[in-house]
Amino acid sequence: MNVYADHAATTPLDARVLEAMLPFLRERFYNPSSLYAGGFTVRRAIEEARALIAAYFGCAAGELYFTSGGTESVNLAVLGAVRAAGRKGRIVIGATEHHAVSETARALEKEGFSVAVVLCNAQGLITPEALEQSMDDRVVLVSVMWANNETGIIQPVAQLCNITRRHGALFHTDAVQALGSRRIRLDEIPVDLLSCSSHKIYGPKGCGLLFVRGNTQIAPIFHGGQQEKRLRGGTENPAAIIGFGKAVELLEAEREDRRTLQKTIARHFLKRILDIPGILYNSPQDSVIPGFVSLSIAGVESEPLLFHLGMQGVDASMGAACHSQVIEPSFVLRAMGVPESHIRGSVRFSYGKDSTLDEADHAAKALISVVGKLRKHIYENG
Numbered sequence: 001m002n003v004y005a006d007h008a009a010t011t012p013l014d015a016r017v018l019e020a021m022l023p024f025l026r027e028r029f030y031n032p033s034s035l036y037a038g039g040f041t042v043r044r045a046i047e048e049a050r051a052l053i054a055a056y057f058g059c060a061a062g063e064l065y066f067t068s069g070g071t072e073s074v075n076l077a078v079l080g081a082v083r084a085a086g087r088k089g090r091i092v093i094g095a096t097e098h099h100a101v102s103e104t105a106r107a108l109e110k111e112g113f114s115v116a117v118v119l120c121n122a123q124g125l126i127t128p129e130a131l132e133q134s135m136d137d138r139v140v141l142v143s144v145m146w147a148n149n150e151t152g153i154i155q156p157v158a159q160l161c162n163i164t165r166r167h168g169a170l171f172h173t174d175a176v177q178a179l180g181s182r183r184i185r186l187d188e189i190p191v192d193l194l195s196c197s198s199h200k201i202y203g204p205k206g207c208g209l210l211f212v213r214g215n216t217q218i219a220p221i222f223h224g225g226q227q228e229k230r231l232r233g234g235t236e237n238p239a240a241i242i243g244f245g246k247a248v249e250l251l252e253a254e255r256e257d258r259r260t261l262q263k264t265i266a267r268h269f270l271k272r273i274l275d276i277p278g279i280l281y282n283s284p285q286d287s288v289i290p291g292f293v294s295l296s297i298a299g300v301e302s303e304p305l306l307f308h309l310g311m312q313g314v315d316a317s318m319g320a321a322c323h324s325q326v327i328e329p330s331f332v333l334r335a336m337g338v339p340e341s342h343i344r345g346s347v348r349f350s351y352g353k354d355s356t357l358d359e360a361d362h363a364a365k366a367l368i369s370v371v372g373k374l375r376k377h378i379y380e381n382g
């Protein structure tokens with residue numbers, strides 16, 4: 001049996017999404033800016049996808065800009081908003097942000113902006129009190145992710161957004177992981193900027209979206225044609241945009257069923273593995289993306305753990321970044337205070353809409369067996 005338990009990394013393309021995309025890769029290949037019938041057809045399909053996604057979010061279609069993915073959306077939001085502010089102010093980010101945000105903030109630091117990082121508590125939360133302490137009249141932008149990619153922990157975005165706006169700054173949220181798991185209504189939560197990505201919701205890779213509220217000023221980050229109201233020049237990727245629209249339509253129809261199933265599977269999996277001695281479940285609170293299970297296990301290392309899980313047909317992921325073959329312990333788990341004795345044995349299982357209880361059983365058995373083997377090996381070989 002092969003078990004894919006890495007939906008936080010990416011999701012498989014839904015067959016219904018592929019079907020919606022195919023005509024725009026073949027017979028409807030036209031450039032949407034072309035002034036003849038073929039171009040108009042493609043333009044109309046793009047605008048229909050935009051309108052459908054806008055209805056899902058409860059915003060105006062004109063507030064949505066298509067990009068090449070979550071990373072580009074975040075860069076456009078953060079760089080674009082602070083550069084448009086016209087002064088070298090301060091950017092405030094959460095301690096557990098994805099590199100798309102933290103590296104962009106670091107780049108701005110080199111341009112003369114100052115960056116403040118708000119620490120999270122032991123539950124991985126950026127609390128309103130902690131954010132309040134970082135706010136002053138120099139702050140131009142706050143960026144806190146809606147849900148974390150390692151732990152699935154959901155931040156109190158509405159409260160953080162209200163504090164930010166009270167101080168007259170803009171609020172951006174990276175909703176790449178949150179999109180698939182919760183109802184995001186932009187008419188209820190007054191975020192100024194929101195980034196998301198298609199490939200985490202069974203849509204194609206290389207397609208993302210930036211929401212820019214009303215007349216929030218944003219400077220483009222690269223220059224070119226007049227597409228996307230001059231904010232994001234370059235020929236659109238119609239097939240991907242139409243696929244993203246279809247993925248959102250399916251999400252709307254199936255979100256609650258997916259949530260229920262993923263929650264059940266994660267609970268089933270947890271019940272089977274929580275007796276492993278020295279295991280820590282990193283996100284026991286309620287506000288976690290359904291299907292996410294982040295674990296830290298004493299006495300094992302993530303890399304051999306994942307390798308041996310893979311040998312048993314279980315694809316999971318590390319709670320840590322891997323750069324040039326050097327495995328760094330997770331900064332997210334470290335920020336949460338996960339003990340050093342456990343942090344190097346961190347692993348993330350993320351189940352999806354097509355996962356099954358049998359798969360969770362198989363993954364649990366594999367984890368128990370691999371942890372036992374690795375500990376025995378360490379014991380025997382020192």
Ligand code: PLP
Nearest residue numbers: 069070071098100149176177197
């Ligand atoms: N932000 C978060 C929280 C993510 O999990 C990811 C992808 O893993 C990204 C941003 C980047 O998105 P993309 O892969 O579409 O560039």
